[in-house]
Each structure stands twice: as C-alpha cells, then as structure tokens.
Amino acid sequence: MAANLIVVILMLISLLIPNSNARKEGAKEELAWLQNICCTGNEKVVKLHFFLQDVQAGINETVFEVARASISANSPSNFGLVRVLDDLVTAGPEKDSEKLGRAQGTITYIDLETSALGMNLNIVFTAGPYSGSTLCILGRNPITVDQRELPVVGGTGIFRMARGYVIGNTYDYDTYTEYGVLEYNAYVSYFDDSSIRTLQGDQ
Ligand SMILES: *[C@@H]1O[C@H](CO)[C@@H](O)[C@H](O)[C@H]1NC(C)=O
Numbered sequence: 001m002a003a004n005l006i007v008v009i010l011m012l013i014s015l016l017i018p019n020s021n022a023r024k025e026g027a028k029e030e031l032a033w034l035q036n037i038c039c040t041g042n043e044k045v046v047k048l049h050f051f052l053q054d055v056q057a058g059i060n061e062t063v064f065e066v067a068r069a070s071i072s073a074n075s076p077s078n079f080g081l082v083r084v085l086d087d088l089v090t091a092g093p094e095k096d097s098e099k100l101g102r103a104q105g106t107i108t109y110i111d112l113e114t115s116a117l118g119m120n121l122n123i124v125f126t127a128g129p130y131s132g133s134t135l136c137i138l139g140r141n142p143i144t145v146d147q148r149e150l151p152v153v154g155g156t157g158i159f160r161m162a163r164g165y166v167i168g169n170t171y172d173y174d175t176y177t178e179y180g181v182l183e184y185n186a187y188v189s190y191f192d193d194s195s196i197r198t199l200q201g202d203q
Helices: 002-017 025-038 193-203
Strands: 044-053 063-067 080-088 099-109 117-125 134-141 149-157 163-172 179-191
Touching: 080 117, 134 179, 149 179
Parallel strands: none
Antiparallel strands: 044 080, 044 179, 063 080, 080 099, 099 117, 117 134, 134 149, 149 163, 163 179
16 A cells, blocks of 8 residues: 555656656766765865956057947946957966966946946966866956955856855056056865766776
8 A cells, every 4th residue: 555655656756857868968967967066065265366468558459449338438437338358367477477378258337436347257277277167257346446356156167166256456557558467366166076086987
C-alpha cells in the first residue's frame, strides 16, 4: 500500500521535472558546473591592481564621443554625453608597462548637477594569470571624488559568478594632451573550481 503511494508520488514528481533531453548537452554541463560550484564554499578572494591608459585625444586616442543630448552642451555636468572606450590596461602606471588587457565599454554622464558617469566597463584580460577572463564593472562613478567605488557585478572564465568592488582614482591626468592614467584596485570574490576539477580528475 505504502509502496504504491510512493510510486504514484514519484510519477507525479517526474511529470514536474522538465524533460532533460530538451536541453542541449552543453547547457546540461553548464548547469552541472553551477550546481557543483555554488554550494561548496570554495569562494576565493583576490585583489587586482591595474591601470587604465585613458587617451582622450591625439593619434592614439582610445575614448570617443558617441552621442550627446540636447542639454549636454549647456549642462555643467555634460549630462547626456555618451562615450565609448577601449583603453589599454597595464600592470604599472607607465604606458609602456606590462600589458594586461583592455578596458572596453561605454560611459554616460548621468547626473544633472555634478559630473558622474554611468559605467559599463569590461576588463578583458589578455595576459597574466587571468588571461582569457573578463570582469564586468557596472555602476555610478562620481568622477569628482578622489577615491571612487564601483561595483564588480560579474565576469567570465575564471571570474564566472564574480562579485566585488573596485576603488578607482585618477593617478595622473595631463590637461594639455588629455592623457589620463586611472588606477584601479579591484577586490573580487569568485568560485574557485580548481579543487573540484582535481576531485573529478581523481575519480
Ligand atoms: C602612439 O603610439 C605609438 C605606438 O605605441 C607610439 O610610438 C607613439 O609615441 C604614440 N604617440 C603618442 C602621441 O602618444
């Protein structure tokens, strides 16, 4: 009697579970990875220190205007101005220092009164221990403040499921050449799956 009830319950449950054949093999593996990683407590914390070479004019310019709002020209805070950038990311402040990757994204002036940017910034690592991975920095950047805090909302590669924050400041800015060097200290946690990979390899 009880056994029959259990069989009925199991059948009902199986009806509620989506047909796994409907999922692609790759998607199944992604889900398995996520299920493995998320409850293991294998969160790792790193501090990343790097510089953005922010070239706003000249032949090697990496920051370009995309659009303006009707108010931008008369706005004390450039409200509505949108720029796109692809800045070199270096390990040190000098422009010829070790190349780590690029900082690519869009910035929008989003405050009517003071200069503040809405950031959509992707740090694309092409060298060093995080080569091939990206970090996504998103949020409000109050550029008049000396030390700016920005959220790290995610990443790819090693930085899958990353979160954290960045403290940024202007390391150097030449008003004549419009060459800026921005210093970023990123405090990031992410799920380290290397121990899981080792375990699976041992099986
Ligand atoms: C532009 O970049 C090239 C190649 O890195 C460099 O040799 C040159 O000095 C740069 N020019 C300026 C004005 O920074």
